Amino acid sequence: MTPTATWKRVLILLVCLWGMIAALPNAFYSRVETHNDAAAAVQKADGVATAEQAADLTLWPDWLPSALMPLGLDLRGGAHLLAQVQVEDVYKVRMDGYWPEARDALRDIRDQVGAVRRAPSPEDTLRITISNPENIQAALAAVQKLATPVMTLTGAGASDITVSAEGADIVIRLTDAEKTATDDRTMQQSLEIIRNRVDQAGTREPTILRQGSDRILIQVPGIGSAAELKSLIGTTAKLTFHPVVSTTTDPGANPGPRNLLLPARNQQGLYYIVEETPVVTGEQLVDSQPAFDDRQRPAVSFRFDSSGGRRFGDYTANNIGKLFAIVLDNEVISAPQIQTHIAGGAGIITGQFTVEETTELAVLLRAGALPARMEFLEERTIGPELGADSIEAGKKAAIIGMIAVLVYMVASYGMFGWFANVALVLNVIILVALLSAIGATLTLPGIAGIVLTMGMAIDANVLIFERIRDELREGASPHRACQAGFERAFSAIMDANITALITGFIMFWIGSGPVRGFAVTFTLGVITSMFTAVYVTRLVIELYMNRRRPKTIVV
Structure with missing residues (x-):
């Protein structure tokens, strides 16, 4: 040859x-896996190893490859979830966001449209009533300027909203192209947030995939049960900052239109009435870390992006002396009084926290808030x-x-x-x-x-x-x-x-x-x-x- x-x-x-x-x-799977876990923990601790970790590191030579075939759910055991994302929840958030912008746009022509108020409407619709309906066309023209193009393959050139007149009302609705784009963004954001939360828990090789238009498959090997996995990813950690209207001890008090009645997390029997529309939200957070306040009590420091920092700074400058509610998952975790203008978009969340609670809260806030609720259609523990x-x-x-x-x-x-x-x-x-x-x-x-x-x-x-x-x-x-x-x-x-x-x-x-x-x-x-x-x-x-x-x- x-x-x-x-x-x-x-x-x-x-x-x-x-x-x-x-x-x-x-060929030495368990030994190498233990070595790899110890190496990852030591690296996360900036090179500081415990005695047990140091012993685990000796189970496999560092000069040899240590990459393993990760075992899937059916081989290692773990939890399986199939979740349906309620994408319609985001429509309400979008409409709530348009209300202050539309109100400001109509304020510039108040001499023509008269008084402006938000009327009851479905969650995916914003209905605004003006007191001078004879000038409805001027109002439509002002609100129409809020529309922006939708940059998608199927909706190129379409606007994100439609603005129409129904009697004395201006009606704002999301277009089909914008709903499709919003659904896609919601699913992508949900996938990323779930992946971040699962990764924060230190699990091995999770499978997180989108299925269909509004479903997510989540498989995490090595986790104890489906209930534990649901607890991990179902914690919304939705952070918002609201102006406080008043406080009350009556759980059945009527908060009034466009207001919310929320309980205080660490003060039994105390309720806050806050404005429904937040000043800033956790989506504008860029960082959160466990910290200590001036009295050396556990707290959580946070920092907003430029847009959130500007809005946060403007509000604190104009509302010195008033209470400002920090709301996490529909509970007021802190309601400090604004003492001074807070510039730079940075602040601190104080409350009756333990060190462990501040660490957990900081992790959840960094991972982000799920944009919409999830309904679990299927769950299995292997x-x-x-x-x-x-x-x-x-x-x-x-x-x-x-x-x-x-x-x-x-x-x-x-x-x-x-x-x-x-x-x-x-x-x-x-x-x-x-x-x-x-x-x-x-x-x-x-x-x-x-x-x-x-x-x-x-x-x-x-x-x-x-x-x-x-x-x-x-x-x-x-x-x-x-x-x-x-x-x-x-x-x-x-x-x-x-x-x-x-x-x-x-x-x-x-x-x-x-x-x-x-x-x-x-x-x-x-x-x-x-x-x-x-x-x-x-x-x-x-x-x-x-x-x-x-x-x-x-x-």
Whole structure:
């Protein structure tokens, strides 16, 4: 056989060597996982390690790779939730935001429109009544200036709102294009916030995916129960800052129109009546950290962005001496009196907090507020013992499948079958190394993809060996037959694997959950089987043929 170029030999050997080293941590999974957890904790603590963490760090050498194949929910156990986001909640928030802007726009032409008040309306509609309906067109023109274009593929050129007149009322509604864009933003924001909250909890390899127009699939391996996961992501941590109208001890007091009656979190029996429209919201927060106030009591410091800081500063400058309610999830956690103008958009939340509560509150505020409520349609808890059973079943399937393939190849092709078996073992090792390197989560369908890959890897060798047999029947020498076998079988192998790759890409693109898990291992397995079947097997056979130079071979 024509010798392979030296650089190709070195490259093939380096890939195989890398595969064996990179896959090695998975053979000591629990030890390496404990080492990795300790390393992450030490890094988070700025290099300070406890005695237990220092002991855990010694479980695996730092100079060896430590990347593992993350185990999916069906293998590790954990919690599964399917949530539906109530995207309509955001419409009310949008309408509440338009009210002060529309009121200010009409204030400039008050001599024409007269008195302006907000009338009752559905949550996705803003209805404004003016006392001089004969000038309704001037009012419409003023409010219409609030409209802005919607920058979406389907709604290019459309406005975000429609403004119409109904009698003495100006009616503002969101357009269909804006509702679609708002729904997309709401889902993206919800996905990001859920991901942040799950990451803050330190869980491993969560799966958080959008399903359909308004649903989110959440799978978190290693967490105790679905209830614990719901508690983690269902905490809205919605922070708002409201002007205080008055206080009361009557839980049934009428707060009046456009006002809210909210309880004080740490003062039993005390209620605050606050304006419904907040001055600033937690969405304008850029940072929050646990801190201490002037009396060394636990507190939470916060900082707004430029827009929120400007509004916060303007309000405090104009309302010195008045109470200002800090509201978290419809509870007043603090209502300090504004002593002075607070410029720069920074402040501090005080109250009867513990250090642990301030840390938790700061984390929740940094993670952000969910833009809309979530309704949990499906919830499941998968115990770790079920995951262990799945792992054991997957191991047995993989081992039995590999043994069956190894035996078949030796029985069918003799020594050349052993050569193919070397390539098969290396194929599985390199596949595991790749999955570990890219952090692809291994699921039960993923194990099925690995088992299927073993059969496909041998399929390429079968094509090569059968072609060698044909060449030997036609009278070719052993060297020439092996050379021709690899060269003439290559096109068939390439065609078969390209179609398999296309199938794998489509499954990953269109599928979700288990289908994607299968598609990842299947696609990577096709690539590794191409490498081992064509190049590794060829190199092994080439070394044998050129060193032994047999006169006859049996394939």
